[in-house]
Amino acid sequence: MTSPTPPAAGFRLSHVLPDLCLFAAMPLLVYSVHRVFMSTPIEQSMGTAFKIFFFHVPMGWLCMLMALISGVAAAVQLRRRSSGAAAVALAAAEIGFVTGLGVLLTGPIWGHATWGKPWTGDARQVSTALLWLVIVAYLLLRHYGPRSSDRLAAALAIFGAVNVPIIYYAVKLWKTLHPSTGVVGSLPPEMWATFWPGLAGLLLVSLGLLGLRIRQLRLADELDAAWVQLEDPPR
């Protein structure tokens, strides 16, 4: 009778990569905050409150990226019944939840400072809130639903991913208060030099946390399988 083997240990690049991402993000974020407050000129029409832009926009982009990753992984999970893909989908959805909440909170704070109203029912605001609610529904199903709800949850994740292009093109499809999709590309050089370290730092933080969470979920699955094998060994 064979004993169940504990999860495999040992050095692998995939084990170290998330930690490297988090480590690399720290100086970038420190530099970005320094640039935002010390080196970036004040924007003419929105004033000092414009400095929220340098973190609000990357959070929005990361939310959309994580929703796409979650949707693609969920599609793979449905197609191949892959537990690895399920772990990626869940981890990406959790990061999407965090970044989505970040953009939905910083946006109204900026809106209150600039427009005088935190929420205007703007198409981009509403579609982003819809995506975030879909992510919340997905997480609730995955964490608290029965095992049979995994496929329904995967369908929700795919639905969320479909929402991403709607959010991105909302400024072109409907009349909105948000600026056009080309605003980041048209930033003056001193503002672009502030934007990209913040984007890179937050991207590395998100990827690092994603890697850590995927590792946790895979380990939890392996532990569950080991317990099952221990308590009900194959004959």
Place this chain on the structure above:
Amino acid sequence: MNEIVPNTPPSAPDDEYAPVVGISKEDTATLRMLEGKAADKTARDYEHIVWAYGVLWALFAAYGLFLWRRSARLRADMNDLQRALDKR
């Protein structure tokens, strides 16, 4: 806003009185009121910025705490599994 500069007084002959010309009291009061409004807006904007950045860091810190607690739970589970294996 256009820069406000005092008018240069015309040069007067030595034995004549030349009036001093500068920014009027009304202009000074207007300037001070506008500067006060700009300072208030900047202070309010900085309050918004601090809230926005604080929210972001709090969210990432909360998720980091969530990961840390899950890791602790997994470690405890692994220790239990190891003990169960050792008993066999």
